[in-house]
Amino acid sequence: MARFPEEYDDCERILAPDGSYDAEAVAALDLTDEELRGMYGSMIQARALEERGLTLQRQGEFHFWMECRGLEASHVGPAAALSDRDWMNTEWRQYGAQIQRGRPLEDILLFWLRGYEEWAADSIAEMEPYERRMPHIVAVGTQLPQTAGLMWGRKLQGKDEVGLVSVGDGGASKGDFHAGLNFAGALELPVVFLLLNNQWAISTPVERQTAADTYADRAAGYGFEGTLVDGNDVLATYRATKRAVEAARAGEPHLLEVLTYRRGAHSSSDADDYRENVDIEAWRERDPIDRYETFLEDRGLLGPDDFESIREAAEERAREAAESALEIAETQSPEEVFDEVFANPPDYVDDQREELLDLVDRHGEAAFRW
Amino acid sequence: MAAEKLTLVEAVAEAIHDEMAEDESVVLLGEDVGRSGGVFRATEGVYDAFGPERVIDTPLSETGIAGAAIGLAASGMRPIAEIQFMGFTYAALEQLFTRAARMNARSRGQFPCRMVLRAPFGGGVRAPDLHGESMEAIFVHHPGFKVVAPSTPHDAKGLLTAAIRDPDPVMFFEPKKIYRSFREDVPEGTYETPIGEAAVRREGSDVSVFTWGASTRPTQEAAEAVAGEGIDPEVVDLRTLSPMDTGTIVESFKKTGRAVVVHEAPRTGGLAGEITALLQEEALYYQEAPIERVTGWDAVYPLYELEDFQLPNAARIEEAIRSVVEV
The missing domain is CATH 3.40.50.920 (Rossmann fold)
Incomplete structure (x- = not known):
């Protein structure tokens, strides 16, 4: 059985699934109309990018895709709450978070095509907000102690920066979850831990990950505060993150659990044949974009025509970004195998590169392609 | 250059001390590395010289130490992490293999993993299980690491200095059986023994x-x-x-x-x-x-x-x- 925010007395919410909202709470957010529309744009862009990505995966252009349908608010709200100087270490599927911080779509897609990432900035000081991240991790949970170390370093350098790091309900079962939160607590590091409880780790439901009712309660074990939020309410996730970031800036880490539901498959490789449709339906009724549209309309910020044009523009951007990314990725050459294996490479790297290039030269690249 | 007679473990402490004096971005972290000076006294005197900001006794977690060192490196610091025994690096292997060794490649050089992980290795001190391991081959096998194992006080100081200055993750394995077996002349002041030379x-x-x-x-x-x-x-x-x-x-x-x-x-x-x-x-x-x-x-x-x-x-x-x- 899936979990639902309304089952918890202390689960924070501003926007109800039907789009009704707490007007006082909205006023207290102190968000401009532009900012409110911006979060909508990020959610729509994430969904459009996913549709494009899944289509291209089915067509064999992309190797793999991780799905974010229904999770958009839990990704965008927290990202919107950061200052430009803060850091954000996301999981792969948090497209909306990366978009909200300004990461070009092409850059997101290139990661899927090449498996590595690039930064335009030469140094941390020159980084755009979206560049203030470590490369994506694959071993879930390992990013937590790493982010503790990252923010420890920035703190030692006298920087007033906070790190937001995400982990899922599955990753929270790993020992690194404990190590990361414990280091941050014991060393008083400016880190906000964003626990994206989407209730499924591939086919394993959250009740198999933990006997506890919430993850937020775990914070007590580390000597700091935890908060539980309706993850499909972009405004509540924004507010809770904002508060957590302020606490972290003052030296107290925070554990923020956003309760949501992964309606899509885990990834393009997942048959998704292990769960009840009734849960997916129940969460579809709690869709984060639907309720936010009702809110935006009610506030007179956007209307149905705007929704339509924003969606179309997002689809067009996704299409263009995909085309451009595919073109760039096509130019990969065999010698890139050895790129940046070391910052200060030993001679054997050059020797092996030459060996490979000589082979490719003699046999032709086609002989290697499969 | 003036020289002093040092044991291998004293030479390790001196290298750390000298590099921390030389470069403000060098920090030391690990279990018991601070106030106590390390279980083998390899960081003796470093805490007194540089204080609790740069010499940190961490919670007991090897994956936490390795993970934090990786993050410190990403932030622009130069961490020296101590794992008390090579056998305890097993608890940190996920961090080291999935991240430290490949962060430079996966970020195309944006985030080199400038860190040194020191661990005493080998047997011969009549210690319990996991205290006598020699698993250096697994680190050699994984691309992205540099792996160093000095056998003399002179080299221990020079190689550790080179390791701290190297932009890649260096696994620095110290032969604990001979930590105190002999003394030899070790030059005062900093010098490098090049990594990669027998x-x-x-x-x-x-x-x-x-x-x-x-x-x-x-x-x-x-x-x-x-x-x-x-x-x-x-x-x-x-x-x-x-x-x-x-x-x-x-x-x-x-x-x-x-x-x-x-x-x-x-x-x-x-x-x-x-x-x-x-x-x-x-x-x-x-x-x-x-x-x-x-x-x-x-x-x-x-x-x-x-x-x-x-x-x-x-x-x-x-x-x-x-x-x-x-x-």
Whole structure:
């Protein structure tokens, strides 16, 4: 059985699934109309990018895709709450978070095509907000102690920066979850831990990950505060993150659990044949974009025509970004195998590169392609 | 340059101290590295000199230490992480293999993983399980690491200094059996012993003996013993295991045509196999006899009194030298 925010007395919410909202709470957010529309744009862009990505995966252009349908608010709200100087270490599927911080779509897609990432900035000081991240991790949970170390370093350098790091309900079962939160607590590091409880780790439901009712309660074990939020309410996730970031800036880490539901498959490789449709339906009724549209309309910020044009523009951007990314990725050459294996490479790297290039030269690249 | 007589462990402490004085971005973290000065006293005096901001006693978690060191490196700091024993790095392998070794590649050079992970390795101190491991080969096998194992106080200081300044993650394995076995002149002030260069400890013409770490001692003893019988061995201390100084290894073998490889680590999958393959590829036609391996047994590390049978001793090494020379 899936979990639902309304089952918890202390689960924070501003926007109800039907789009009704707490007007006082909205006023207290102190968000401009532009900012409110911006979060909508990020959610729509994430969904459009996913549709494009899944289509291209089915067509064999992309190797793999991780799905974010229904999770958009839990990704965008927290990202919107950061200052430009803060850091954000996301999981792969948090497209909306990366978009909200300004990461070009092409850059997101290139990661899927090449498996590595690039930064335009030469140094941390020159980084755009979206560049203030470590490369994506694959071993879930390992990013937590790493982010503790990252923010420890920035703190030692006298920087007033906070790190937001995400982990899922599955990753929270790993020992690194404990190590990361414990280091941050014991060393008083400016880190906000964003626990994206989407209730499924591939086919394993959250009740198999933990006997506890919430993850937020775990914070007590580390000597700091935890908060539980309706993850499909972009405004509540924004507010809770904002508060957590302020606490972290003052030296107290925070554990923020956003309760949501992964309606899509885990990834393009997942048959998704292990769960009840009734849960997916129940969460579809709690869709984060639907309720936010009702809110935006009610506030007179956007209307149905705007929704339509924003969606179309997002689809067009996704299409263009995909085309451009595919073109760039096509130019990969065999010698890139050895790129940046070391910052200060030993001679054997050059020797092996030459060996490979000589082979490719003699046999032709086609002989290697499969 | 003035010099002082130091043990290997004192040389380690001095390298850390000098680099922290030289470069403000160097920080030290680990279990008991601060107030206590480390379980082997390898960080003695560092806390007093640099204080709790830069010398941090962390919570007890190797994955936390390794993960935090990786993050510190990403932030622009130069962390030196201590893991109390090589056997405890097992708890940190996920961080090291999935991240430290590949962050530079996966970020296309944006986030080099400038960190040193120090751990005492090898047996010979009659300690409990996991305190006597020699698993250096697994780090050599994973691309992206540099792997260093000094055998003298002079090299310990120079190599550690080079490791701290190196932009790549360096696994720095210290032979704990000989932490305090002898003193030698160690120059005052900072200097680097280059990573990737082997040292010929004894020049000879009959047989090349390749080794590193604590095994260098019994190897040198064995070489002197057989020298009394008219055999002239060359002893090569690899010092760096990755990148291995293949030039020096091959050159020595071309001169002698015979080789013995000595390491504490278990035989199967050990680096002696790698060195043997290298010699087959690069110098087969110089070979006069089968290459012998004198290694730890393929046994779960035997403890306490049984350690004596695990570690290569002079008698075994002498026998191997005689056997390849007699062919």
